[in-house]
Amino acid sequence: MAGEVQLTCSTHRDYVPVLNQPQLAYVLLEMATTQAMANAQMPLNFCFVLDKSGSMDDDNKIAQLRQAVKHAIDLLQPTDIVSIIAFDANPKTLCASQTAQDKNRLKREVDRLNASGGTQMASAMRAGLKEVRRNLGRDRVSRLVILTDGQTEGEPECLREAENAAREGISVIALGLGSDWNDNLLMDMAQRAQGRADYIASPEQIVQHFQQQVQAGQGAIIQNALLTLRLMQGIQPRKVWRVAPLIGDLGVQPISDRDAQVSLGEMVKDQPQGVLAELLLPPRNEGRYRVAQADVSYDIPLGGIVGEHTRADVVLNYTSNPALAQAVNPRVMNIVEKVAAFKLQTRALQEAQSGDRAGATQKLRQAATMLLGQGEADLARTIQLEADRLEQSGQMSEEGKKTIKFSGGKTVRLS
Amino acid sequence: MNCPSCHAQVPDGASFCDQCGASLASAMPPGAPAVPAPAAPMSPQQFAPAPASGGTTCPSCGTPFVPGTAFCDNCGASLTNAGVPQPQPIPQPQPFPQPVAPMPQPFPQPVSGAMTARLMIGGQTIAVPQKPEVVIGRADVASGSFPDVDLTPYGASPQTGVSRVHAKLTWQGAWVIEDMNSTNGTMLRGQKLAPHQKTPINTGDPLIVGTLQLTFYAS
Numbered sequence: 169m170a171g172e173v174q175l176t177c178s179t180h181r182d183y184v185p186v187l188n189q190p191q192l193a194y195v196l197l198e199m200a201t202t203q204a205m206a207n208a209q210m211p212l213n214f215c216f217v218l219d220k221s222g223s224m225d226d227d228n229k230i231a232q233l234r235q236a237v238k239h240a241i242d243l244l245q246p247t248d249i250v251s252i253i254a255f256d257a258n259p260k261t262l263c264a265s266q267t268a269q270d271k272n273r274l275k276r277e278v279d280r281l282n283a284s285g286g287t288q289m290a291s292a293m294r295a296g297l298k299e300v301r302r303n304l305g306r307d308r309v310s311r312l313v314i315l316t317d318g319q320t321e322g323e324p325e326c327l328r329e330a331e332n333a334a335r336e337g338i339s340v341i342a343l344g345l346g347s348d349w350n351d352n353l354l355m356d357m358a359q360r361a362q363g364r365a366d367y368i369a370s371p372e373q374i375v376q377h378f379q380q381q382v383q384a385g386q387g388a389i390i391q392n393a394l395l396t397l398r399l400m401q402g403i404q405p406r407k408v409w410r411v412a413p414l415i416g417d418l419g420v421q422p423i424s425d426r427d428a429q430v431s432l433g434e435m436v437k438d439q440p441q442g443v444l445a446e447l448l449l450p451p452r453n454e455g456r457y458r459v460a461q462a463d464v465s466y467d468i469p470l471g472g473i474v475g476e477h478t479r480a481d482v483v484l485n486y487t488s489n490p491a492l493a494q495a496v497n498p499r500v501m502n503i504v505e506k507v508a509a510f511k512l513q514t515r516a517l518q519e520a521q522s523g524d525r526a527g528a529t530q531k532l533r534q535a536a537t538m539l540l541g542q543g544e545a546d547l548a549r550t551i552q553l554e555a556d557r558l559e560q561s562g563q564m565s566e567e568g569k570k571t572i573k574f575s576g577g578k579t580v581r582l583s
Numbered sequence: 584m585n586c587p588s589c590h591a592q593v594p595d596g597a598s599f600c601d602q603c604g605a606s607l608a609s610a611m612p613p614g615a616p617a618v619p620a621p622a623a624p625m626s627p628q629q630f631a632p633a634p635a636s637g638g639t640t641c642p643s644c645g646t647p648f649v650p651g652t653a654f655c656d657n658c659g660a661s662l663t664n665a666g667v668p669q670p671q672p673i674p675q676p677q678p679f680p681q682p683v684a685p686m687p688q689p690f691p692q693p694v695s696g697a698m699t700a701r702l703m704i705g706g707q708t709i710a711v712p713q714k715p716e717v718v719i720g721r722a723d724v725a726s727g728s729f730p731d732v733d734l735t736p737y738g739a740s741p742q743t744g745v746s747r748v749h750a751k752l753t754w755q756g757a758w759v760i761e762d763m764n765s766t767n768g769t770m771l772r773g774q775k776l777a778p779h780q781k782t783p784i785n786t787g788d789p790l791i792v793g794t795l796q797l798t799f800y801a802s
């Protein structure tokens with residue numbers, strides 16, 4: 169069977185000028201699951217690992233968390249598998265690994281969640297992994313969903329547990345609530361375990377984040393997606409970015425002088441993936457060229473499908489007619505600009521960290537200007553505010569920093 | 584069968600040469616556009632002529648870039664209209680109306696620059712009239728406001744925060760800009776301008792008038 173994934177390619181220009189030197193072209197690759205997969209849903213093997221330390225008593229956090237977990241339970245299929253670990257200085261198994269058949273009983277266990285004690289995440293991760301391990305299988309999405317609101321003891325152990333999870337095919341979602349948690353730790357954990365970290369600014373938003381996580385797990389029907397670009401002779405792949413659902417550097421692996429490979433991991437139904445490749449084109453005479461062939465291979469565990477392919481050509485015209493070379497594709501350029509703004513934010517955060525106040529301020533302002541022009545008014549305002557703060561006091565706010573770090577990559581929405 | 588471009592052996596029926604990528608569609612006259620009108624919506628963007636130096640460096644910060652790069656890697660400035668070498672020289676359009684008033688005499692003739700400028704907004708070019716003082720704003724018949732550069736066709740309105748007399752460009756041998764005490768302010772290179780404070784503006788500078796995002800080019 170083929171046709172589960174649709175791949176389309178567009179370039180920032182259909183016509184590029186004939187030049188006597190290399191030039192850059194931007195190629196947007198979009199991948200979406202087709203109608204054939206509309207009803208597919210992956211069974212889950214989720215463990216919620218929940219911080220119940222004393223600080224969770226503030227601002228109604230623990231009550232909002234209880235409500236969010238119960239809502240997540242409602243979204244599960246009876247055949248999904250779930251476990252719940254609550255932790256302070258020690259982990260406690262609220263629900264051992266089980267199918268979500270008796271939802272009312274599961275929810276009653278959630279009501280036992282009360283806030284007190286310290287924060288020791290690593291032992292809780294260990295306890296969570298033990299539960300997930302009971303029902304491991306390639307045909308299930310196995311995942312730890314961790315929520316914490318504070319700094320944990322034993323950060324190196326947390327990273328080690330994330331690596332242990334990755335080795336067993338268990339991904340780690342790390343969600344930080346409020347401003348007092350280590351974003352570098354959570355991002356590092358998520359990265360090591362093919363997961364994702366995110367920032368939950370206020371307790372009322374926990375429910376929506378948990379819902380997203382359950383739906384993303386159930387929608388993760390495409391696994392092990394791998395993009396191969398077979399390039400025309402003389403082309404250098406300079407950079408490959410994921411642009412949607414989240415902007416990030418994918419890193420290119422050259423596998424020969426003509427082929428480059430990029431691992432895309434899992435693909436979620438109804439969540440189109442976008443990849444932006446920056447290709448350095450060699451000088452060429454006028455004419456029409458296939459500059460690259462894109463090939464995406466993937467597995468669909470539900471259908472027992474392994475190594476299915478979809479392909480598309482990237483075609484460009486070299487022209488000596490300046491009028492033709494003037495036209496740009498605004499949709500691709502819009503995404504190129506969002507990636508440029510993201511790069512500026514990332515570098516600004518690094519420069520602010522290393523004490524280059526002027527450099528960071530300038531980059532934040534430029535990013536804000538670009539995002540404002542793109543209609544990303546909320547993010548632009550936050551960035552502008554943090555630039556002012558940084559310039560005046562030499563410090564950014566913890567909330568602002570986390571908003572920029574975690575929202576800065578969410579600006580591209582493909583449909 | 585051999586590729587007409589690189590002479591590599593290619594299988595019969597292939598549409599592109601596997602070596603050099605050239606199209607093997609036979610009916611293509613050389614130099615003619617080989618594809619029908621592009622399906623994606625395309626917006627025309629005017630190129631700036633190649634700079635005298637011929638170099639490709641960011642007009643804002645001077646960092647070198649590869650032709651085709653959309654945004655400066657260092658400072659993020661838009662490079663779409665920066666001096667990319669052209670396949671052939673483009674005749675400079677002459678969109679500027681003749682100035683109505685005679686030029687003031689004491690005005691110094693610059694050695695290098697010229698009193699021409701344009702503004703870009705959303706891929707569209709707005710010619711700046713060749714006058715030493717150019718008011719940017721929003722035309723309003725009722726109050727008799729007729730700025731030199733009227734941004735109304737580009738989305739200016741009270742809702743988008745553009746005042747009738749919003750900002751002013753002044754030629755002093757180089758361009759400077761000032762905010763005319765507008766309601767919602769003017770931002771240059773991401774910095775809000777104090778009212779009536781003349782600030783140098785350079786080619787490629789991002790400019791925000793109210794909420795409209797423009798880019799200034801002296802050319």
Ligand SMILES: [Zn+2]
Nearest residue numbers: 586589600603
């Ligand atoms: Zn060839």
Ligand SMILES: [Zn+2]
Nearest residue numbers: 641644655658
């Ligand atoms: Zn620059």
